[in-house]
Amino acid sequence: MHDRAEYREVADPGGLAVLSANFRDHSFVPHCHATYVLGVVDAGEGATTYQGRRHVAPTGAVMLINPGEVHTGAPASVERGWRYRMLYPSIALVERHVGAICGKEAFRPRFRAPVIHDALLATLVSDLHSALTSPTPVRSQHKLFDRTIRHLVTGHMAGVLDEDPRDPCPRPVTVAKAYLCARIAEPVRLTALAAHVALSPFYFSRLFKKHTGMAPYVWLEHARIVRAAGLLRLGRRVSEVAQLTGFSDQAHLTRRFKRVVGVPPGAFVRGLRRDLPSPLHPELEPAARMALDRRHAPAG
Incomplete structure (x- = not known):
């Protein structure tokens, strides 16, 4: 099979x-x-x-x-x-x-x-x-x-769903997520991320996973895939999307994309209706358009 x-x-x-x-x-x-x-x-x-x-x-x-x-x-x-x-x-x-x-x-x-x-x-x-x-x-x-x-x-x-039994997301986790989204195409070290929220790497990792369900590096890759889906929906080429979302090349993006979405980027694009939201996760897709706006903004 x-x-x-x-x-x-x-x-x-x-x-x-x-x-x-x-x-x-x-x-x-x-x-x-x-x-x-x-x-x-x-x-x-x-x-x-x-x-x-x-x-x-x-x-x-x-x-x-x-x-x-x-x-x-x-x-x-x-x-x-x-x-x-x-x-x-x-x-x-x-x-x-x-x-x-x-x-x-x-x-x-x-x-x-x-x-x-x-x-x-x-x-x-x-x-x-x-x-x-x-x-x-x-x-x-x-x-x-x-x-x-x-x-x-x-x-x-x-x-x-609105009756969330978990504690509200603590500020260090919210700040860390924003930090990662702003640097989504960059390599981010755990020590730098923990220092940004003034916590030890060990304590920060445990806190982050408790409130997101993912380790920081897993959450970052998931955010990259969601951003990639948003860019593909906007009609960008797979090779360009890989560059914009921090993957080393198109093959790297394809491997990681499939492990979240179930199909490679090309098959995802063929199945799209561009008037619908991506079936991945919430708050990140609008940032795809922002990433393009920054990339293609006129100099000066």
């Missing part, structure tokens, strides 16, 4: 992307998304590390990750691999449907994660993915999406 995957953003309902993948050797590094992640395992078994624990999703299981939650992904066994299909609905899209379902003001649901054993939900997710990737009337797609979200809300909702 050869690793292969296809990524595509769909036109209707807007704010939704899909991924079909068949992996034996490929694994995802710790990352998160600005969207919900909802999928079904069609064959084999997948594994994800989520909130410090390894979870296995067998054939027929549903995988669900809430926005902003750090996780990994890989086959549970390289001998068997796994084949799966994922949906990436935007927060806004889910909010609209949840509001209509509950008959009140829209809110951001938090669902049980990351592995759900629910045969009906698996069928709904499978049917919805098939409808979105084949010639299916838009009305049928909308009905399937509504049924899927309705079943999630009534059977698997665990709270509201």
